[in-house]
Amino acid sequence: MEERIYLMGLNYRTAGVEVRERFALGAHCGKGLWDIPKHVEARIDEMLILSTCNRVEIAAVGEGDIPSALCGTWAQLCGRKKEDLAPFTYTYKGAEAVRHVFTVAASLDSMVLGEPQILGQLKEAYRKASDAGTTGPILNMMLHKAFSTAKRVRTETQVAASAVSISYAAVELAKRIFGDMHPYQAMLIGAGEMAELAATHLLQAGLSRLLVANRTPQRAEELATRFKGETVRFDDLAARLADVDIVVSSTGSPEPILRAEDIRTILKQRRNRPMFFIDIAVPRDIAPDVNNLDNVYLYDIDDLKEVVEENLAHRRGEADKARAIVEDEVLHFSRRLHGLQLQPAVVALIRHFEQLADEELNKTLKRLAPVDESTHQALEIMLRSLVHKISHDPLMFLRNAEEHNEIERIRLIRRIFNLDGDFV
């Protein structure tokens, strides 16, 4: 049964962003997306499509030349030829496909190892496939197992722990200094993409207010409106610094705009309440010796990069543990799937014997003179016991099957006992 599972896709490793854009399977493909199983020249019983900015993947359960059929229909849906798509795709079958889905769900195949979005995207893809009615017992089981594997990976390893972006690293540091961020205020000095990103994350972490200071008042106004903050005149900077706990600085100044002696005065006004300076500017805006002051913490862009690098290295180290968990779960899934395959054969065999026994019992009872209840019961017990003993060996033959010969054994038993009624 596992051999019927296929996965075909492309991702950021096999295809550049232009190719990924070209072959994205999103809402723009319309209803045709869910009609793929009807059009391909193979039998597809179940299907799921995952299309994100970093990957487009189709998981399918069926028979025939599924990869080739899928590739053709996929390219056609995107208005391209099969040959345009084929060089960028990869295909997995059976346990390999299951392993890949689990690896993706656990964020071990993501561009940023351990990032949390992919699990949400996979859940959304599963919901859409369910709504479209293209999921079935195998995909249901596989996706639920993928979600529980991802949860296990997050709980048992630190693959998703620690910030791996500069702005998140700054927020994590702020939390280690201030704890709950709600009572605190920050000031954004200057503007720049990274500084704005840091400000966004700080506000998301619960910061109460953001002040914006910029040499260009218009730009300050713009940012203050965007962040629902307050503008500060650049000349009033030093006076207003006493009110803020976190400073994100990214001006283009060639000289430091804040030195230790300035901060010392501000600290006195603040009665030594701690301050956290995030200096993203190059050249630096804040003199490095500020970090030597008590209750003042200064991180510049290199410090933050180093934190991110080490966190990434830590995540990579944890990824080995996570992969071992994925392997374990793939094995569990295979066993459950084999059980799923075995069960119908076992039930059919027992039913077959019971049916034969019932037929023979009825014939015998008709031939005999009327028998009393206890004789009837004794005959029934004798037959059930016989069914049990006769079915024992074929059942053991099935249950002891190895992964590689299971299908063969099931076929054999079905044929010997004519469980499918193929011959009379």
Added chain:
Amino acid sequence: MDLFSLLPFIVVHLYALGVIVLVLGFLAGRDRLRRPAAGILIFSFLAHTLLLFHEFAGMDADEPVRGVFIQLLAWCLASVGLGVAWKWRSYALLLVVAPIIPAIFFLARLSGTAVMPIPPALAGLLSAGHIFCLFLSFGCLTAAFGAGILFLIQEKSIKSKAVPSDFQKELPALNVLDAVNAAAVHVGFPLFTLGILFGFTAGRLAWGHTLADPKEWVSLVIWGMFARLYHQRLAHGARGRKPALLAIWIFLICLFSLTAVNMFLSTHHGFFTTRQ
């Protein structure tokens, strides 16, 4: 042998078990172990409270004290430590404070074996107030010590820009640790002041003089340091590393006063630590 004769033994071992499970919880990085550890410590504290009720109910002023003051000291420490850890929701604070509770029992065993009754002249409300205020103040100092140690670890990690270890990641924020330290000082110093005032008054009434005991001199030194810390926090808004360091030093000198002074110097405070 009835339950109450076994209770001191049970209490100290339960505290020790709670501490061991808590340490294992941190070593394994598992909340699954920390929650039961906190449960064991709370249960130990309840058993400890029961033991104290029993000891005080049956205490006779003419009878030897049998280490009940050590139990009271450990109880004050446990009540403040557990209270602080609960208020600031921090297992890490518990990790620093909790081991001191069984350690106090252990130090009591080391500190002497002679039976020493409370001097009859010292019996009364003044002495009770003296003991209770100082013990609660010691509890506050222990919390300030725990928060101070954790503050230094956390601050060093942030200042040095090193990647935090798993343990450091679980520490409370610097502001939280400073708040614990501040609260402990704000409550602890007035209690300490009241405690030694009660003590000096009781001593003067009993013997007609004060400052004749080395422990009283050590207490004055501690009071001076404590007053400085209290003043710096209130008047100058001192925060962070310096108050944390000062609180650690005050706690260590208090510990010295409780153990070494009692063990090696002649003091009429010996009944605190002696046992039968």
